[in-house]
Amino acid sequence: MGGDFGPSVVVPGCAIARERYPDCRFVFFGDASEVRPLLARHPxxxxxxxxxxxxxxVRMEDKPSQALRQGRRRSSMWMALEAVKTGRADMAVSAGNTGALMAMSKLCLRMMPGIERPALAAIWPTLRGESIVLDVGATIGADAEQLVSFALMGEAMARALFSLKRPTVGLLNIGVEEVKGLEYVRAAGQMLREGGLPIAYAGFIEGDDIGKGTVDVVVTEGFSGNIALKTAEGTAKQIAQYLRDAMGRSLFSKIGFLFAKGAFDTLKEKMDPRKSNGGVFLGLNGLVVKSHGGTDAEGYAAAVALGHHLARNGLMKKVADSVDHYQKDRASAQEQHPEVAHS
Amino acid sequence: MGGDFGPSVVVPGCAIARERYPDCRFVFFGDASEVRPLLARHPxxxxxxxxxxxxxxVRMEDKPSQALRQGRRRSSMWMALEAVKTGRADMAVSAGNTGALMAMSKLCLRMMPGIERPALAAIWPTLRGESIVLDVGATIGADAEQLVSFALMGEAMARALFSLKRPTVGLLNIGVEEVKGLEYVRAAGQMLREGGLPIAYAGFIEGDDIGKGTVDVVVTEGFSGNIALKTAEGTAKQIAQYLRDAMGRSLFSKIGFLFAKGAFDTLKEKMDPRKSNGGVFLGLNGLVVKSHGGTDAEGYAAAVALGHHLARNGLMKKVADSVDHYQKDRASAQEQHPEVAHS
Structure with missing residues (x-):
């Protein structure tokens, strides 16, 4: 059982999730001598x-290739994935090594037909609620085709997670006129606009649109997506620090802080990174949720809740249908207009 | 005179700058019938x-190619750049169309020898003070060579702006183990580590390191740099909105807000985007500062102050020396080990 703190976070986290979702059942893969005593505290x-x-x-510092060589089949991570593969579990949640989790997931669960590589979808709190941002780092250097598949999968996830009928999808781009985006982003934009896909494509958005909640699903390649996510986290921490510094500066501000404590608690809750803990690997034949490695029990519970919600709302079927539909459309377009396939 | 508000912001902005930097002199290029009456208010x-x-x-909505065709030689933007070229001005400041400004700058001032395309360097407030982040959108799809030249130019700028002897330089990357960065980022990392360059290279950093101020200079390709910048802006606005909402929610929080007003003012100042207004195009034979198009007089004054500071501290010479040094090193390495040049 991975993450920075292993079962000592995972078990209490699941205890919280069990309380909130009494229909959940759990299989723990790990060192029984560690897990059992922890479980005993949560009857x-x-x-x-x-x-x-x-x-x-699998250790946090292992390289994915190393993890695959050494840990395949016998590691807790692999066993959890296999439980999903065999249908014993509806989803696997891991706070472990992200790279290893992705590599093992691909090998164990395999990619959906037509999807080359998985995308990691994050839940991003916005001024309008929450959006899905993908890919935040599973696949770097995606091409136009892959961005389109991210759009389809993210849209399906938004339907499952937010119970929206027609979630809007935006393509992350930059607004400097001279250089409106990389080639592949432009090409993906054209495919989304003109491809007759059954999604509400809203066009290009910029970085500041993410926090505004301009669209429900933000599609980007994994390198820039990861940088956007980490930069936003850094900015939030930076402002929280500014705020703490400012409130502690004078007697007046300290008194003010006491009066406004309720407001600050609300703010703290809004900005609590644990609430939006949990990314989902999309494109696999199975539901895999990645929890932040450094989270606590509350954060881990949020990752379990995310997976639970998605499993309940048929994420896998929604994504598979969407992708399948697209593949068939493309195949028939290819038959009728072979040159289109190479455009 | 460009930007969203033209001379009505530029002239009062320069009036503020004039007050703070009495040694500054100004040449305004624009519609005299608009500029003169505004100037009359600031004797x-x-x-x-x-x-x-x-x-x-040049209009904000013009495409750069359009601006070049129509506005070349006779537009206020071109005339301002030509004043830099002829030595009449030490720098040009514009709040106008970014793409057109870059295209015209390249054409009018030309690139420094060995630099292919300019980088736009932004000043980023951090927990440790300020850092320089480049490129934030002038050049997208940079290669390893270009990232190295960004590092050299950004480092020279940090010496000029922060009066540091050995500013630290980090390369923005992502931390997912499986896929540690794109090829060209890895290649640039190797060149910076092993190339014997006279800069303090601190290795890879991640998005959340920017706000922490882990390094003085953050080097990245323009697409991800622009997304990082805009995402941080968006996050800051989002949290400011959360804070306003929270403080207005109850009588207690409103009282608290009044007590802590001084603290909130400090915070507001810390987060004031106008303070860090102004990006610098690096790699040109001349100093060009880009002000945010939507800024006000205070923000415009900050852009003038930035240029003033850089001109005073010999930015152009520092950048040119750094680039020149590197070019000579490379040329001699090429002579001695011709195969190195193609690596």
Missing amino acids: ALEAVAEVEHTDVA | ALEAVAEVEHTDVA
């Missing part, structure tokens, strides 16, 4: 939990 | 200002 969770012992764990 | 500025009339202006 309600223990009652719906199974433990599969293994003492092989 | 101290008027005393050190010249007006060069033209009624050709």
